[in-house]
Amino acid sequence: MKRSEINGIIRQFEDMLARHCFALPPFTGFTPEQWAEAGHEWDEVRQAGLGWDVTDYGLGQYEKTGLALITLRNGLPGGKPYAEKIMLSQPLQVCPLHFHWKKTEDIINRGGGELMFILYNADTDGNRLDTDVTLHRDGRRVTVPAGVPFGLMPGESLTLEPLCYHAFYASEAGSVLVGEVSSCNDDVADNRFFEPIGRFPAVEEDEPPYRLLCTEYPPAP
Numbered sequence: 001m002k003r004s005e006i007n008g009i010i011r012q013f014e015d016m017l018a019r020h021c022f023a024l025p026p027f028t029g030f031t032p033e034q035w036a037e038a039g040h041e042w043d044e045v046r047q048a049g050l051g052w053d054v055t056d057y058g059l060g061q062y063e064k065t066g067l068a069l070i071t072l073r074n075g076l077p078g079g080k081p082y083a084e085k086i087m088l089s090q091p092l093q094v095c096p097l098h099f100h101w102k103k104t105e106d107i108i109n110r111g112g113g114e115l116m117f118i119l120y121n122a123d124t125d126g127n128r129l130d131t132d133v134t135l136h137r138d139g140r141r142v143t144v145p146a147g148v149p150f151g152l153m154p155g156e157s158l159t160l161e162p163l164c165y166h167a168f169y170a171s172e173a174g175s176v177l178v179g180e181v182s183s184c185n186d187d188v189a190d191n192r193f194f195e196p197i198g199r200f201p202a203v204e205e206d207e208p209p210y211r212l213l214c215t216e217y218p219p220a221p
Contacts, residue, residue, distance in 0.1 A: 001201040006054045007210040013068050013088045020111045032209050040220045048074040051214040058198030067095045075184040083185040087178040089170040097167040097194040105182035108157040113173035115152045120165040126192050
């Protein structure tokens, strides 16, 4: 992805968060120059991968397959056992089919349009199954058919257990602010994508960064 594209997406995300009165922690507003001067007191942000994350999953088609997100909190070994994210899903932009080996998460429509889901069960080898999926939707146990899209309106949520393949996207009705509350997040070892794709983009530096991504922080001076 070009840096100019990433910068534009982050600004668009900030605008939507402001419209929904969703305030961010201070470190999300740091400039690259501020990060260069940030001391060891900010090591939790660096080590837990907190902050901005924009990805096209290495496919080069962000508008079709991509996601912008901010990790707001995340546990480290011996620390907090939970994580939280806020995400921006644009109309018909797919977060591709994947599951987590360990993480349990609630995915929440925090505002905007309708958030669409496609679910499948998986076995312990990662094979996709065509069996009905049973899960909790805002505390109510429900069963949905594998592979059939269904939607969440603002305020609604799903609980996704490990080994539950899921893909999601905003419907044509408009962008969605998506929340995630989960056990600790590990993007390196805990994600299993149905198709072999990347997690973080290669960045082409065509202009200076507006915000650093969570993978780009310099070490403390």
